[in-house]
Amino acid sequence: MGITERKIRQKEHMRTNILAVALRLVKDEGWQSLSIRKIADAIEYSVPVIYDHFANKEDILYELSLDGFRLLERTLEKNKRNIRDPRELLKAHAESYWNFAFKNPEYYQLMYGLGMPCSGSGKVKPELNVFRNHIGEAIEKIVTDKKSTDDETCFKIHAFWSVLHGLISIMMMRCSDIDDSTMNKKVMDDTVEAFIKNL
Amino acid sequence: MGITERKIRQKEHMRTNILAVALRLVKDEGWQSLSIRKIADAIEYSVPVIYDHFANKEDILYELSLDGFRLLERTLEKNKRNIRDPRELLKAHAESYWNFAFKNPEYYQLMYGLGMPCSGSGKVKPELNVFRNHIGEAIEKIVTDKKSTDDETCFKIHAFWSVLHGLISIMMMRCSDIDDSTMNKKVMDDTVEAFIKNL
DNA sequence: CTACCTTTGCTAACATCGTTAGGTATTTTG
DNA sequence: CAAAATACCTAACGATGTTAGCAAAGGTAG
Numbered sequence: 001m002g003i004t005e006r007k008i009r010q011k012e013h014m015r016t017n018i019l020a021v022a023l024r025l026v027k028d029e030g031w032q033s034l035s036i037r038k039i040a041d042a043i044e045y046s047v048p049v050i051y052d053h054f055a056n057k058e059d060i061l062y063e064l065s066l067d068g069f070r071l072l073e074r075t076l077e078k079n080k081r082n083i084r085d086p087r088e089l090l091k092a093h094a095e096s097y098w099n100f101a102f103k104n105p106e107y108y109q110l111m112y113g114l115g116m117p118c119s120g121s122g123k124v125k126p127e128l129n130v131f132r133n134h135i136g137e138a139i140e141k142i143v144t145d146k147k148s149t150d151d152e153t154c155f156k157i158h159a160f161w162s163v164l165h166g167l168i169s170i171m172m173m174r175c176s177d178i179d180d181s182t183m184n185k186k187v188m189d190d191t192v193e194a195f196i197k198n199l
Numbered sequence: 200m201g202i203t204e205r206k207i208r209q210k211e212h213m214r215t216n217i218l219a220v221a222l223r224l225v226k227d228e229g230w231q232s233l234s235i236r237k238i239a240d241a242i243e244y245s246v247p248v249i250y251d252h253f254a255n256k257e258d259i260l261y262e263l264s265l266d267g268f269r270l271l272e273r274t275l276e277k278n279k280r281n282i283r284d285p286r287e288l289l290k291a292h293a294e295s296y297w298n299f300a301f302k303n304p305e306y307y308q309l310m311y312g313l314g315m316p317c318s319g320s321g322k323v324k325p326e327l328n329v330f331r332n333h334i335g336e337a338i339e340k341i342v343t344d345k346k347s348t349d350d351e352t353c354f355k356i357h358a359f360w361s362v363l364h365g366l367i368s369i370m371m372m373r374c375s376d377i378d379d380s381t382m383n384k385k386v387m388d389d390t391v392e393a394f395i396k397n398l
Numbered sequence: 399c400t401a402c403c404t405t406t407g408c409t410a411a412c413a414t415c416g417t418t419a420g421g422t423a424t425t426t427t428g
Numbered sequence: 429c430a431a432a433a434t435a436c437c438t439a440a441c442g443a444t445g446t447t448a449g450c451a452a453a454g455g456t457a458g
Contacts, residue, residue: 004426007434032316035414035416037414047417051418052436057415057417115312115313116316155385155389158369159366159389161365161369162369162390163365164361165365166360166361166362169365169368173312173323183353183357190354191354234445235446236443236444244407246446247447248407250446250447255446256444256446400458401457401458403454404454404455405453405454407452407453409449409450409451410449411447411449412446413446413447414445415442415445416441419439419441420438421437421439423436424433426432428432
């Protein structure tokens with residue numbers, strides 16, 4: 001049935017189109033001013049069509065955040081493939097995380113609920129652990145010869161993630177200066193360096 | 200003119216009452232469901248009265264966040280008065296910050312824009328630096344004898360703040376387990392300990 | 399006391415939002 | 429060809445933030 005296949009393809013296209021248009025709007029005007037009606041306008045369909053593909057607005061934002069996690073994960077996977085030395089890998093992961101956040105601030109805010117409504121109301125997404133898992137792998141490799149308990153390792157993973165996320169969050173809320181940006185990048189580099197040295 | 204004074208007092212009382220009621224509602228139902236009409240209902244006045252005291256809803260949330268900063272600052276000031284040793288002071292500040300966040304999650308979210316709408320849209324509030332300034336003082340005292348450049352000191356301040364804010368943010372978005380809570384508290388204690396040792 | 403003005407509070411509306419009910423074509427299926 | 433499913437729309441509901449405009453009350457000046 002070539003016809004039904006075309007229809008399925010059209011349906012999928014509609015869905016991805018909604019997501020693409022929503023992302024475009026979020027990038028242009030910020031997620032705060034994203035509305036169903038604006039999406040409908042942009043895809044040149046009426047409002048209810050959107051509800052044929054998504055349960056509600058939150059669902060759309062959720063799917064967008066998943067795209068963000070996938071994008072981040074791809075870079076981390078690439079690091080993993082290309083870099084053998086776990087210390088270098090960890091550094092690269094940190095750098096990737098940082099770059100991801102500042103190249104795609106809308107995604108980052110969506111994914112980690114910075115200034116987002118409803119982001120905390122729903123379920124806890126397992127994707128939140130994407131970064132945690134990747135740095136966890138690297139840190140475990142580094143620490144494997146030393147005699148660290150599982151708990152200690154776990155602490156270190158959390159501490160590492162936290163300082164990165166904290167720096168990024170803080171920077172995003174007081175992003176007045178470019179000075180801050182370069183300075184905090186250096187804070188990150190230094191902190192990562194010191195952290196790895198003390199592993 | 201005793202009469203006009205009473206009127207002024209009444210006006211101020213109305214204003215603080217609006218804030219108090221708003222805070223109550225936020226604590227009970229979360230800031231996401233705070234609405235002007237609910238506030239009006241609770242203070243037993245009609246909606247437009249609120250706009251005689253606040254420019255808009257964001258203004259109300261802003262004022263509430265200032266209350267939060269004042270509350271936090273009071274605890275930090277108390278630490279400063281009571282603790283001489285800068286290392287102990289720094290530890291106490293960290294503990295206070297942590298406790299503040301988990302005893303008043305609504306305040307913390309309001310102040311640092313976790314899951315908040317419009318928090319990033321407005322101006323950058325100088326109050327954001329309340330904690331930074333206090334730990335900055337302590338860290339500077341610790342570091343004063345060692346030969347650290349200003350830049351290095353500044354990095355350390357940011358790193359310290361970041362790891363705390365990062366841990367708290369991450370905990371708040373994945374607050375499924377109590378396990379997480381105690382674990383992360385330990386992560387914080389360990390990290391603070393290690394940080395101070397390496398100052 | 400009367401005329402005025404400021405304050406205080408309200409009702410009612412506007413625009414926008416997320417969401418849904420219900421209808422009309424069109425297309426697919428039996 | 430009739431029936432069922434699909435695609436799509438208009439129009440509404442309820443809730444939101446915000447404001448215009450009016451009525452009553454209180455204080456002030458002649």
